[in-house]
Amino acid sequence: MTENTVESVRRALDLLRELNRQRVSSVRHLHHATGLPKPTIVRMLDTFAALGYVVNDRRQGGYQVTSLVRSLSAGFHGDPLVVEAARPWAIAFTRKFQWPVAVAVLDRDAVAVRFSTIPDSPVSPFHVTINNRLKLMSRALGRAYIAFCPPNERNLLLRMLAMSDDPEDEAARDRDAALTLLAMVRRAGFADRSATVEPKSSSTIAVPVMLGRKVLATVGVTYFTSAIPKAEAIARYVPLLKEMAKNIQTSVVLLEQGGAPNDGAH
Amino acid sequence: MTENTVESVRRALDLLRELNRQRVSSVRHLHHATGLPKPTIVRMLDTFAALGYVVNDRRQGGYQVTSLVRSLSAGFHGDPLVVEAARPWAIAFTRKFQWPVAVAVLDRDAVAVRFSTIPDSPVSPFHVTINNRLKLMSRALGRAYIAFCPPNERNLLLRMLAMSDDPEDEAARDRDAALTLLAMVRRAGFADRSATVEPKSSSTIAVPVMLGRKVLATVGVTYFTSAIPKAEAIARYVPLLKEMAKNIQTSVVLLEQGGAPNDGAH
């Protein structure tokens, strides 16, 4: 890394980020994920625990972060309003249905996950994917964006993707086929993940959060393909996702107006 | 600190927490706040910057955290639903009126700040107070809680406070005087900070977020006493705080119902 930085601190922050990627982390998992020797990991974890950021509970299966970690990010509030508005709805969805929800916004030629309820989900072994950029043509959250955004924006995005050499953008090079695929997504009313990308053990269904003709964000639910057949997942969760997206849209409108729900002026 | 922890990591996390307490931090400020020598601070900051957590911009006046810090806390989602529901409303309030807003919930015999828009406020030199416990009889957010909660709960809290030897709990020892003070707060419809506690350069006005007869949370706005006279602050912001509290309450109801605003079933 760059000259004159503190290697112990780099290691500690890598470890802390990994701790935040699932609800509970074992020493074995952290060893695999970071490559650090276990004595080093335990020493770092003891340091986090002494400061209150982490607790260790063998009954829970390992180490987990505490509410104090919020003080390490409290100074950053740069998410769009739609992400803030989406948070409570996503949390409520996961509480009710157990599967984790992600909220993503456009980030250049992909969508970036800005909120995830993976840590809230009791059935999810998935990793928190905050800041992960998801491709527009292969990932559900991305496809939901590019399918439902205005045609001018879609054309621009397809031109950007056509110039990419990323294999996951390859679908954008055959423009007619891409437009046909996206038309199918619009007709279906939701997007799912391409069958050609990993992981195969799970799948994601996503819908857009619209404001007028604009896509503000996309929201998706991820589930194990072995736990529920795809057709059943679609039948059950697409209506619920659409309802949640509608609620998020309404929250955004109310927040921007500063008005009250059930306002007589409507 | 405890045996076998990593001192460099403890220092780094102290520094990172301080960086999160205001929008921009100078090396001088960080030196005063943490006691670390400046070369140590610069080396740590270079480490954070190399990893992407911090940027340095002399034009901005120093160092500030980036969106990546969210990955250091993304695994913790333990806030009550009312705090999640309150977040976007608090952010919208600060964008509109500039003064920072805090959201607090009961935490044993005090209220704890669970969300603050201090980093979003352009006029605020206040420090983010996430996790700070604020006393029930002397702080606005605390007083708003104990004044408006159900009588049984208030009696229990007053008994707990009467046994405390904290000077800020002293007002609870004269039960009749305490009840009189709290009755005045209820009549006024809002709480402010006791004139006997620091800092004197600022003040806070707070109101409860009610659900039925329960107080879910309290929300308050903090302002410079030199920038706006108290009477004017009250006249201007109390109605706005009440409106925001009402919106938060409605959001909580909708989230718990999973229903849509303007639902025809009403």
Place this chain on the structure above:
DNA sequence: TGTCGTCATTCCGCCTGACGGAACGACGAC
């Protein structure tokens, strides 16, 4: 333009703090 004060940054000799392989303890499966 030159000087001054203050802040940020760099240098580098020092030494102790962090390291990690080996060993040990705990625990569940068989």
Place this chain on the structure above:
DNA sequence: GTCGTCGTTCCGTCAGGCGGAATGACGACA
């Protein structure tokens, strides 16, 4: 009771982190 695996502890080693002093940058002021 034995075994495998995971978590934890030990401790000799050495290089990583330290911080006072020096230097650079910059704005205020005459």
